[in-house]
Amino acid sequence: MALGRRLPLVSDRPAAKAGLKSERILWPERGPGVFEQELESIEDALMTTTVEKAIAWAQSGSMWPDTFGLACCAIEMMSIVSSRYDIARFGMERFSSSPRQADLLIISGRMTHKMAAPARQVYDQMLEPKWVIAMGACASSGGMFNNYTVLQGVDKIFPVDIHVPGCPPRPEALMEGIVRLHEKIRAGVPPAYEIRGVAE
Amino acid sequence: MAVVPTTRIYEGTRIPERCPTILDVDPAAHDLDDILTVNFGPNHPSTHGVLRLIVQLDGEHVAGIEAVIGYLHTGFEKTMEHKTYWKGITYPERIDYLSFQANELVFVLAIEKLLGLETPEKATWMRMCLSELNRIHSHLVWLGTSALEMGAISMFWYAFRERDMVLDLFEMVTGVRMHTRYFQVGGLAEDIPEGFYEQAREFARHMPRAVNDYEALLDRNKIWLERTKGIGLLSAADALALAQSGPMLRGSGVDWDLRKAEPYLAYDEVDFDVPVYPNGDVYDRYKVHMDEMRASARIVSQCVTRLEELRGRPWIADDRKVVLPPREELHTSMESLIHHFKIVTEGYLVPEGQVYVAVESARGECGCYLVSDGGPKPWRVKFRAPSLAALQATATCVRGTAIADLIAVAASLDPVMGDVDR
Amino acid sequence: MSPAGVPGVVETVEAHGETTLVVDPARIVEACTHLRDAEGYNVLVDVAGVDYLGWGAKQVAGYIGTPAGRDIHAPGSQGFERVPAAKEKRFAVVYHLLRVSDDPARLRVEARLDDGEEIDSVIGVWPAADWNEREAYDLFGIVFRGHPYLVRILMPEDWEGHPLRKDYPLGGEPVRFSGEA
Numbered sequence: 001m002a003l004g005r006r007l008p009l010v011s012d013r014p015a016a017k018a019g020l021k022s023e024r025i026l027w028p029e030r031g032p033g034v035f036e037q038e039l040e041s042i043e044d045a046l047m048t049t050t051v052e053k054a055i056a057w058a059q060s061g062s063m064w065p066d067t068f069g070l071a072c073c074a075i076e077m078m079s080i081v082s083s084r085y086d087i088a089r090f091g092m093e094r095f096s097s098s099p100r101q102a103d104l105l106i107i108s109g110r111m112t113h114k115m116a117a118p119a120r121q122v123y124d125q126m127l128e129p130k131w132v133i134a135m136g137a138c139a140s141s142g143g144m145f146n147n148y149t150v151l152q153g154v155d156k157i158f159p160v161d162i163h164v165p166g167c168p169p170r171p172e173a174l175m176e177g178i179v180r181l182h183e184k185i186r187a188g189v190p191p192a193y194e195i196r197g198v199a200e
Numbered sequence: 201m202a203v204v205p206t207t208r209i210y211e212g213t214r215i216p217e218r219c220p221t222i223l224d225v226d227p228a229a230h231d232l233d234d235i236l237t238v239n240f241g242p243n244h245p246s247t248h249g250v251l252r253l254i255v256q257l258d259g260e261h262v263a264g265i266e267a268v269i270g271y272l273h274t275g276f277e278k279t280m281e282h283k284t285y286w287k288g289i290t291y292p293e294r295i296d297y298l299s300f301q302a303n304e305l306v307f308v309l310a311i312e313k314l315l316g317l318e319t320p321e322k323a324t325w326m327r328m329c330l331s332e333l334n335r336i337h338s339h340l341v342w343l344g345t346s347a348l349e350m351g352a353i354s355m356f357w358y359a360f361r362e363r364d365m366v367l368d369l370f371e372m373v374t375g376v377r378m379h380t381r382y383f384q385v386g387g388l389a390e391d392i393p394e395g396f397y398e399q400a401r402e403f404a405r406h407m408p409r410a411v412n413d414y415e416a417l418l419d420r421n422k423i424w425l426e427r428t429k430g431i432g433l434l435s436a437a438d439a440l441a442l443a444q445s446g447p448m449l450r451g452s453g454v455d456w457d458l459r460k461a462e463p464y465l466a467y468d469e470v471d472f473d474v475p476v477y478p479n480g481d482v483y484d485r486y487k488v489h490m491d492e493m494r495a496s497a498r499i500v501s502q503c504v505t506r507l508e509e510l511r512g513r514p515w516i517a518d519d520r521k522v523v524l525p526p527r528e529e530l531h532t533s534m535e536s537l538i539h540h541f542k543i544v545t546e547g548y549l550v551p552e553g554q555v556y557v558a559v560e561s562a563r564g565e566c567g568c569y570l571v572s573d574g575g576p577k578p579w580r581v582k583f584r585a586p587s588l589a590a591l592q593a594t595a596t597c598v599r600g601t602a603i604a605d606l607i608a609v610a611a612s613l614d615p616v617m618g619d620v621d622r
Numbered sequence: 623m624s625p626a627g628v629p630g631v632v633e634t635v636e637a638h639g640e641t642t643l644v645v646d647p648a649r650i651v652e653a654c655t656h657l658r659d660a661e662g663y664n665v666l667v668d669v670a671g672v673d674y675l676g677w678g679a680k681q682v683a684g685y686i687g688t689p690a691g692r693d694i695h696a697p698g699s700q701g702f703e704r705v706p707a708a709k710e711k712r713f714a715v716v717y718h719l720l721r722v723s724d725d726p727a728r729l730r731v732e733a734r735l736d737d738g739e740e741i742d743s744v745i746g747v748w749p750a751a752d753w754n755e756r757e758a759y760d761l762f763g764i765v766f767r768g769h770p771y772l773v774r775i776l777m778p779e780d781w782e783g784h785p786l787r788k789d790y791p792l793g794g795e796p797v798r799f800s801g802e803a
Binding site: 074118148170 | 241242244245249250270271272273274275276278279290291294297298300341344345356357360361363364377378379617618
């Protein structure tokens with residue numbers, strides 16, 4: 001029997017009209033990607049208990065980022081707080097300037113050798129569990145600056161969970177990184193310092 | 201109106217005597233045992249990026265201050281000496297990352313000045329249009345973050361709503377939201393898409409209403425007025441001595457805007473006002489920013505009108521020694537192929553000489569000093585950072601203020617650390 | 623139109639619509655004071671250092687030529703880009719001046735120095751020179767006599783070497799399969 005009315009399309013939804021064009025929203029029939037499939041196998045391998053799953057759900061549901069904006073990526077990081085890309089949906093709009101109250105360090109921008117010492121202090125002041133997102137090409141690998149003063153990748157001074165490419169990454173790209181981090185946590189993957197260890 | 205005002209905001213000079221950028225604690229005014237040294241470290245929500253201020257406080261009052269910069273020194277100038285001019289255009293954008301096209305523009309204008317290259321009219325007007333949109337973008341981010349730091353938190357969301365509209369325009373034309381890399385030596389990288397004219401005109405119509413909304417929220421708000429009026433005074437003489445430019449200078453009463461005084465691109469053919477306010481405090485600089493947004497919207501609509509008349513005209517110069525030939529020609533013309541190869545691999549050669557070109561970016565005079573040795577890579581590029589000059593005025597502006605006012609003053613200086621540290 | 627009567631001027635160069643006064647570094651403060659007071663250049667826009675080590679050493683030969691055309695009859699060039707004339711001194715400190723008034727004007731003042739030679743600071747003439755001179759010291763190693771606080775500004779305080787000198791390497795990590803840095 002044919003439907004008398006047109007089913008509401010995803011592209012009619014307010015978020016899509018406002019400009020948000022994420023694959024997840026516009027393509028609901030898309031099945032799990034490679035990343036999600038890998039997570040399923042990790043979940044089975046780690047066999048997280050219900051309590052741990054609940055803790056992971058709570059941690060990822062309200063992760064407070066630290067205001068560590070360095071350069072241009074910081075502006076795009078600010079724009080995910082803005083109303084179009086709204087990070088408050090993930091419970092993350094409370095950016096904490098004090099690292100002692102923050103869970104997530106989003107390194108947005110180029111890290112120089114002079115800044116590496118304060119950055120490491122900030123990382124050390126954060127309480128476990130803590131995660132790090134290296135946002136942008138400069139934080140991930142030094143970006144277009146291969147010279148005497150830019151650290152070639154922030155993972156030279158502390159372990160990074162998610163690298164988000166882009167120069168600067170679109171707000172949607174950063175959100176994708178954040179969402180993947182949430183999925184990693186919920187799958188039971190431990191934070192990067194437990195996997196890779198932290199150099200002293 | 202005379203360029204430099206005759207009325208004085210304060211008598212004499214407030215620039216510290218020993219070192220202009222360091223305010224020393226005056227032992228006559230403060231008991232040295234009461235001084236507390238506080239570090240506004242590089243990681244701080246209210247400093248615009250990685251600025252470190254070492255502040256000496258006597259209670260709530262700022263007795264001494266010193267700014268430490270260099271936490272974002274990326275070595276742009278040295279890196280650009282190793283890149284050909286074409287590849288080098290991506291670097292200046294990231295220097296002042298809020299008004300990125302101003303840096304691109306100044307670098308491209310410097311190269312064109314050395315080459316003696318003329319750009320087509322369409323490119324000139326589009327460059328002007330995008331520069332003004334970029335000025336609006338930069339002022340919106342300034343407004344959102346400054347108001348956020350001073351406590352007017354909701355301004356952030358309103359300002360960023362319009363900012364996303366500007367970025368949509370950039371994305372439509374260039375493909376990227378920020379760091380557009382659209383200005384090429386000789387003109388623009390690509391033609392202007394059709395939908396741009398309508399959307400830009402609609403935005404230019406919408407923007408003054410948005411500025412009215414912002415002023416409705418802030419202009420008569422008692423807290424905002426208390427926090428900005430009479431704070432951070434800088435007289436015209438001190439501002440000129442400290443090489444201020446842009447809103448810092450115009451907020452102190454000096455009628456100096458490079459777009460009017462030394463017009464570049466086609467600024468002498470558009471009609472706009474330059475706001476100048478006499479009091480030299482944070483409130484006047486805020487008003488300068490707001491009025492500049494309105495003026496920029498006016499310029500954008502005039503540019504769009506002119507660009508619609510120039511539809512179908514070339515957007516980049518024809519000089520094949522410098523500009524890549526269109527791709528269709530590569531299939532048929534041998535010379536085009538050779539030129540394309542040489543320009544891409546070796547790069548075009550810029551004659552020997554040195555030039556200094558300045559444009560009015562959102563922060564003030566953004567300049568590029570370019571020294572060429574006749575080769576394909578620049579010998580020395582130096583970018584004159586308006587934010588560096590603005591930050592040098594910190595010690596002068598915070599005399600006699602409290603620590604909360606220090607935040608307001610730092611916000612009104614509008615420093616972008618990428619610009620300061622380069 | 624270049625200003626006349628400026629003390630210490632060695633050479634005047636006019637190119638691309640800009641005037642450059644090459645001044646003897648020993649008389650820089652005198653020259654700058656004259657320019658500020660008599661000629662009205664009230665704003666010091668920028669102080670830049672330039673390192674000319676290796677200037678003119680590279681043979682710049684190009685098939686491309688300049689947009690003005692390739693003139694095979696220009697003497698000494700054979701149609702190629704002429705190699706620039708060598709410089710006698712290694713460093714140049716370049717001051718960009720601006721006159722903000724009803725009659726605006728710009729000027730460039732250049733002072734040429736050897737490695738190790740010092741120059742007087744113009745901070746007494748324009749306070750805006752402060753951080754710009756510190757930057758020139760930090761990145762090139764040019765010492766400005768009379769500067770109240772000449773320490774490193776952009777690099778960390780304990781950095782060794784002056785990065786923007788031509789004999790200082792670009793640094794960074796080597797990138798495989800990549801010809802340039």
